[in-house]
Amino acid sequence: MSTKENAAVSQLLALLEARYAMRVLWALRDGHAQTFRLLQDSVGGITxxxxxxRIKELREAGLVSHGGDGYSLTVSGQDLLKRLSDLQAFAGKWQLGQIKKAAAPATAATAPPSLPPSSPPPSPSPSSSSPPAPSSSPTATPSSSPSAPSSTPPLDTGN
Incomplete structure (x- = not known):
């Protein structure tokens, strides 16, 4: 881009960056003229x-005009909003991405990292649903691990 083109873009962006400028233009996008009070309500929250x-600046820039019915976009203002029309589609996609991004940490915090959310939690041992049977052999040693086999022979103590 040339210096002259950069200056034009910078000048337009400076105008549009002014507080509520884009919202005023956006409120007039449907092509219907709006009175001052209706435009104030459409923009919302503007004194x-x-x-x-903003109206004065946008009129001086040739983007807004005032007629008998109220304020409306000029041909240049309509052209600008036509060029910005993809903004609404982009904003919808962007907002969905922001919602998904915000939901991702919450999902990761509630699900264990090693198990998928639909998997049931592992059971502590295969016989956890019924109590262990008492041993009838006086020489059997109790196992210290629930996963150790129960057929382990007693240790020889050397006697």
Missing amino acids: PNTLNT
Whole structure:
């Protein structure tokens, strides 16, 4: 881009970056003229002084005009919003991505990292549902591990 083109883009962005400027243009996008009060309601949260300032700047820039019915976009303002029309589609996709991104840490915090969320938790031992049978042999040694085989012979103590 040339220096002249950069200057034009910078100048337009400076105008559009002003507080509520894009919202004023967006409120007029449907092509229907709006009175000052209706435009203030459409933008929402804007003070009358700020709206007056934005309308003045946008009129001087040739993007908004005032007629008998109220404020509306000029041909240049319509052209600008037409070029920005993909913004709505992009915003919808972007918002879904933000929601998914915000939900991902919450999901990771509630599910164990080694198990998928649909898997049941592992049981401590295969015989956990019924109590172990008492041993009838006085020489059998109890196992210290629930997973150790029960047929382990007694240790020879050397006697």
